[in-house]
Amino acid sequence: xxxxxxxxxxxxxxxxGMMYALVAVGFTLFFGVLDVIxxxxxDVLTVGSFTALATFVGLSALGLHSNxxxxxxxxxxxxxxxxxxxxxxARYLVMPLRSAPPLxxxxxxxxxxxxxxxxxxxxxxxxxxxxxxxxxxxxxxxxIGEFNLRLDNVLMLxxxxxxxxxxxxxxxxxxxxxxxxxxxxxEETARTMGINFTGIVLITFALGSGLAAFAGVMNGLYYNEIxxxxxxxxxxxxxxxxxxxxxxxxxxxxxxxFLFAGLQTVxxxxxxxxxxxxxxxAFAVVIAIMAWRxxxxxREKISERV
Amino acid sequence: xxxxxxxxxxxxxxxxxxxxxxxAYLVALLGAEKQAxxxxxxxxxxxxxxxxxxxxxxxxxxxSFADHEDALGGSAIVAALAxxxxxxxxxxxxxxxxxxLLTSVATLGLNVQFGYAGVLNFAGASFFGVGAYTSAVLNAxxxxxxxxxxxxxxxIAALIGSMLLLPVLRTRGHxxxxxTIAFALLFxxxxxxxxxxxxxxxxxxxxxNILGWSFNDNIEAGGITISFYMGYFLLSLALLIAAFVLxxxxxxxxxxxxxxxxxxxxxxxxCFGLDITRWKITAFLIGNFLIGIAGALFGMVGGxxxxxxxxxxxxxxxxxxxxxxxxxxxxxLVVATFIVVVVPEKLQTIQEYRFLLYALMVIGVxxxxxxxxxxxxxxxxxxxxxx
Numbered sequence: 143x144x145x146x147x148x149x150x151x152x153x154x155x156x157x158x159g160m161m162y163a164l165v166a167v168g169f170t171l172f173f174g175v176l177d178v179i180x181x182x183x184x185d186v187l188t189v190g191s192f193t194a195l196a197t198f199v200g201l202s203a204l205g206l207h208s209n210x211x212x213x214x215x216x217x218x219x220x221x222x223x224x225x226x227x228x229x230x231x232a233r234y235l236v237m238p239l240r241s242a243p244p245l246x247x248x249x250x251x252x253x254x255x256x257x258x259x260x261x262x263x264x265x266x267x268x269x270x271x272x273x274x275x276x277x278x279x280x281x282x283x284x285x286i287g288e289f290n291l292r293l294d295n296v297l298m299l300x301x302x303x304x305x306x307x308x309x310x311x312x313x314x315x316x317x318x319x320x321x322x323x324x325x326x327x328x329e330e331t332a333r334t335m336g337i338n339f340t341g342i343v344l345i346t347f348a349l350g351s352g353l354a355a356f357a358g359v360m361n362g363l364y365y366n367e368i369x370x371x372x373x374x375x376x377x378x379x380x381x382x383x384x385x386x387x388x389x390x391x392x393x394x395x396x397x398x399x400f401l402f403a404g405l406q407t408v409x410x411x412x413x414x415x416x417x418x419x420x421x422x423x424a425f426a427v428v429i430a431i432m433a434w435r436x437x438x439x440x441r442e443k444i445s446e447r448v
Numbered sequence: 449x450x451x452x453x454x455x456x457x458x459x460x461x462x463x464x465x466x467x468x469x470x471x472a473y474l475v476a477l478l479g480a481e482k483q484a485x486x487x488x489x490x491x492x493x494x495x496x497x498x499x500x501x502x503x504x505x506x507x508x509x510x511x512s513f514a515d516h517e518d519a520l521g522g523s524a525i526v527a528a529l530a531x532x533x534x535x536x537x538x539x540x541x542x543x544x545x546x547x548x549l550l551t552s553v554a555t556l557g558l559n560v561q562f563g564y565a566g567v568l569n570f571a572g573a574s575f576f577g578v579g580a581y582t583s584a585v586l587n588a589x590x591x592x593x594x595x596x597x598x599x600x601x602x603x604i605a606a607l608i609g610s611m612l613l614l615p616v617l618r619t620r621g622h623x624x625x626x627x628t629i630a631f632a633l634l635f636x637x638x639x640x641x642x643x644x645x646x647x648x649x650x651x652x653x654x655x656x657n658i659l660g661w662s663f664n665d666n667i668e669a670g671g672i673t674i675s676f677y678m679g680y681f682l683l684s685l686a687l688l689i690a691a692f693v694l695x696x697x698x699x700x701x702x703x704x705x706x707x708x709x710x711x712x713x714x715x716x717x718x719c720f721g722l723d724i725t726r727w728k729i730t731a732f733l734i735g736n737f738l739i740g741i742a743g744a745l746f747g748m749v750g751g752x753x754x755x756x757x758x759x760x761x762x763x764x765x766x767x768x769x770x771x772x773x774x775x776x777x778x779x780x781l782v783v784a785t786f787i788v789v790v791v792p793e794k795l796q797t798i799q800e801y802r803f804l805l806y807a808l809m810v811i812g813v814x815x816x817x818x819x820x821x822x823x824x825x826x827x828x829x830x831x832x833x834x835x
Contacts, residue, residue, distance in 0.1 A: 260804035425634035433615035
């Protein structure tokens with residue numbers, strides 16, 4: 143394979159990996175503080191990207207034509223709205239069920255995901271059809287040999303890197319991050335140290351859901367199209383990515399996201415029936431990974447298996 | 449329990465009365481055409497159920513069912529036959545009843561996996577689809593007798609399910625759930641891109657034909673026209689009875705006891721020498737087999753299979769039925785299937801919103817009544833024994 147094509151695939155893989163990583167980080171954060179898997183995470187992403195789209199439509203109707211301002215407004219509105227939604231879900235659906243069997247949490251978040259997905263499908267105007275997502279980033283591109291380097295991809299990738307670096311800083315260098323890590327490590331000790339447990343859990347859910355909204359906007363900008371099913375798709379892959387990296391570890395989730403995207407890209411390139419079966423291949427990889435390493439490449443802190 | 453009669457065997461009367469009322473109600477509901485009538489009937493039904501629950505009548509009915517299960521089961525079959533006889537020329541109603549019967553078979557299969565062994569399966573509709581596609585392909589390209597196609601559909605569903613065995617066995621809880629969810633998504637995308645199986649357009653399925661008797665022709669007998677769905681109805685009813693008896697026997701036998709132990713505490717069960725892997729495999733395969741058979745027959749009934757009938761949302765509907773009916777209670781399942789399948793078909797306004805409504809309903813059930821509408825009774829170790 144020539145170098146240009148290789149660079150092209152690498153770029154696509156990196157973009158995919160960034161989105162998967164952002165979703166996976168959410169799963170891992172939630173699992174860290176509450177030891178639950180929130181299956182509605184992917185659908186929060188869908189709602190986030192539709193919120194962003196609605197914001198754009200609203201702003202255009204008001205006569206705003208600056209792409210940058212629109213994008214900024216979309217990001218802020220979607221992220222804040224989803225952060226709030228995440229807090230609501232945590233407060234009223236996940237936390238009350240802490241003492242119930244884990245199966246109930248699983249089912250309730252799964253059903254909540256369906257509720258969100260169906261709400262988008264039924265109540266967003268023509269939500270059942272794929273929606274065009276505005277291309278707000280500059281579309282300039284440079285040709286390096288066969289490799290077409292697009293400015294919007296570079297911008298998105300750098301924004302993603304910034305978000306991850308920011309998250310890293312927040313978790314490792316601030317008092318809030320210390321509190322989140324403390325709760326993740328040992329709830330009771332954290333409480334005795336005067337940490338407001340409920341508050342930290344809510345903030346963590348807000349953080350994870352905000353990241354999902356960011357990933358949703360990124361997904362929309364990358365494909366220029368969104369539909370009500372993207373969240374389910376990205377959710378399952380994000381969860382698998384979080385598992386590859388070992389649930390509970392942030393680095394693992396990011397690594398898992400990129401690893402998964404890498405596998406998917408390599409699979410698409412090498413397999414003969416290529417692109418038509420791209421999604422089938424992705425889910426087959428999810429299943430295969432679960433069979434091969436049920437607790438991830440990097441082991442969980444405390445293995446669930448007896 | 450304050451009831452002084454609780455140690456006495458309950459009479460058959462409460463069960464029979466409940467069955468009679470339910471049949472009469474169903475005849476009225478299925479026969480109703482006007483939306484206003486249907487809505488008032490539904491309100492009446494909900495009112496009656498709430499009232500009966502408040503008066504404590506359900507307890508007597510369920511005890512009556514527990515003590516005279518065989519006799520009341522027989523009466524239920526008679527009631528189903530009477531229902532079908534009443535609607536003998538109404539294609540739509542019979543199709544609806546057939547859908548209920550076959551969905552019940554599928555949820556019984558899911559019940560073995562989920563309710564007894566505790567093996568999660570969020571790809572129920574996919575395995576149902578495997579059965580349906582099997583009958584589509586076999587009926588189109590081979591001359592395998594159609595009655596034999598049904599068990600083949602079950603076997604194929606079990607075989608394809610066994611590809612998931614390794615990941616399902618090695619994982620549990622949330623992880624196993626994700627394996628089956630991934631399979632449900634994989635299955636649908638696979639059907640959409642696979643040209644051999646018709647792609648997004650799906651395939652036509654040839655109708656059932658037993659020894660020259662084509663099920664897709666109306667039956668003329670003595671001047672009465674009987675809908676062609678009657679044949680499918682009888683076959684589906686036979687299938688449901690067989691599946692029901694199988695599942696009940698399984699539950700009562702030592703196999704069921706092993707599965708219960710496995711679900712409640714895997715570690716303890718393996719300490720007592722139960723082979724966890726073996727029983728999980730057994731439950732998963734039996735469940736998939738039942739789902740596959742039901743799917744194979746349903747493919748022939750509908751005459752058409754397409755990727756959009758077997759989505760993840762449909763799998764979640766099957767799981768909703770299980771939760772609403774009370775996990776592990778076959779009688780509750782059949783009742784819940786009736787509610788879940790019939791109500792949106794009759795009440796056209798909510799048809800579009802059914803996934804949303806059922807998801808909300810399940811959230812409500814999980815929050816306020818986690819054991820389901822008709823909870824599974826405590827296992828009876830001896831006849832007439834009551835805890």
